[in-house]
Amino acid sequence: MDWRPHAAELAATVTPRGSRWREPVAITPRHAFVPRWWSPAGYGEWEVHDGPSDAETWADEAYSDRTLVTRVGPLHADHAEAAVVTAGRPTSSSTLPGLVVQMLRHAEVYEGADVLDVATGSGYSAALLANRIGERHVTSIDVDPYLVEAAADRLDGIGLHPRVLTVDATGPIPGDYDRIVSMVSVRPIPESWLAVLRPEGRLVTTIAHTCLIITADKTPDGGAVGRVEWDRAMFMETRRGEDYPPDEDLFDAVWEAEGEEVGRGRYPVMRVSYNWEIPSMLEVVAPGIEHHYEEDDDGQRTARMVHADGSWARATAKGDDPPTVHQGGPRRLWNILDDIRHLWVTEGSLPLHGARAFIRPTGEIHLTRGTWEGVITAQ
Known part of the structure; x- marks a missing residue:
């Protein structure tokens, strides 16, 4: 596949002229990170697609500004038989490139910064970071050992070698960082993120089950202060096992109750x-x-x-x-x-976007805007 024209077109689509992220997008072969993916095949069902067997579709999908689901429930697209259909919730994906760039821009990544990329997924965001600031400044973590192994192999295949580790993002994290960028949602902020964020370092994440993007800078007390951005995004939430816990059907008992x-x-x-x-x-x-x-x-x-x-x-x-x-x-x-x-x-609006965000060292988030106040804690 002659992927470079596709990548250049994608870069022009998802970055403004003069953006420091345009070249990383243009020189990163996204198709290498998504050789197989799932697409919707009906209510709650997904059909697997194999890129190498249909190069034209592979190029169209990989270099479009859309999310490609790579794992449904515990089943990786890499491990599914051709044309198989499965049911379940998406548990990993290659996030649409425009949103990846959007999150990286919110992080204000700079030359020499050590960056923690939370939720390796396909490895595409780690590749953009490595191409932008150098591989030795990038650490990427994911809870899924296979995703970590596959992403590391695919990064190696294009000559990039950031540190890629199997780590539960809600638990202890090795190292310390100037920037933390999360491609997965959390509630509240994990204490471990604040522990490994360097003084005046910045974190960027979304809050689970919301469209809220929070950016915050480390404060001397071990917490952070920032805001809810005038922007929006939604990511899968963190998980600790092979799949999300099964949904309890709470509706059954009250479906037609008086x-x-x-x-x-x-x-x-x-x-x-x-x-x-x-x-x-x-x-x-x-x-x-x-x-x-x-x-x-x-x-x-x-x-x-x-x-x-x-x-x-x-x-x-x-x-x-x-x-x-x-x-x-x-x-x-x-x-x-x-x-x-x-x-x-x-x-005329709700007070969420633009709200100030005060994050305690425990990860609890206090939001304020005007006279409105809200608190985001663990459920």
Whole structure:
């Protein structure tokens, strides 16, 4: 494959003219890091694709600005039989290059900085860093031994040799660093990141189940201070084993239950997961809520919310009519959602983006913007 024209075109797409990241993208053969990948094949199902057997599709996919899923559940695309279909949640990927560059730019990486790349994945972000600041300044970690081995081999195949280690990113981390850039989401900030971040060093990460990008600089007390960027991104969350724990079907017991409280909602039924800001705000003020939405042929909309503490809500209405809302358990989840929507309508925005972020040495994050305050702790 003559990959260089493809890489040059990708670089022009994902970096502005004059960007220091344009050359690293242009000289990095992304296809080498994703010889096989998964693509959606129906609800919750994935079909494997083999790049070398279809060079044209391989080039199109590898040099597009899109994420390529490389692992579903415990099954690596590298290990799947040709054209096999599997079901499960994505557990690793080669992140879309534009987002990788976006996160690296937020990190303000500079010449001579030692950078920790959290979540090796395919190895592509480590390659960009190595091509930008030199391989000896780059350490990349991942919880998956096979991903680490494969990424190291593929980096070696293009002449790059950053340090690539099998490490649980939420536990102890070897070394110390000027920059930490995470391509995986966390909640809260792992204490180990703050421990290995050098004085005045910077970390960049996203918060699990939100679109929030937090940048923060190390403070003398061992914490960090920064902000929620006027930007957004979502990553898979950290995991410790082969797969994420199986989802408990919390909806079963309350699917059509009669509410302890039945009333009228202030706003139409919405598909919460199709929004960016509202579910992020909800995750900050009431973390751990699961959502389900459906709409029938007659325009009848039903949204369900449920939490492991036993709280639940079901809202039903036709079109944009005010919904009938059933709620039960210790909290009124639909009321929480409506309060957030009311703030959004009356203020024109939510106070998350642009908020100041104060991170304690324990990793707990305190957010403030104007009179609003929020706290992000472990669930």
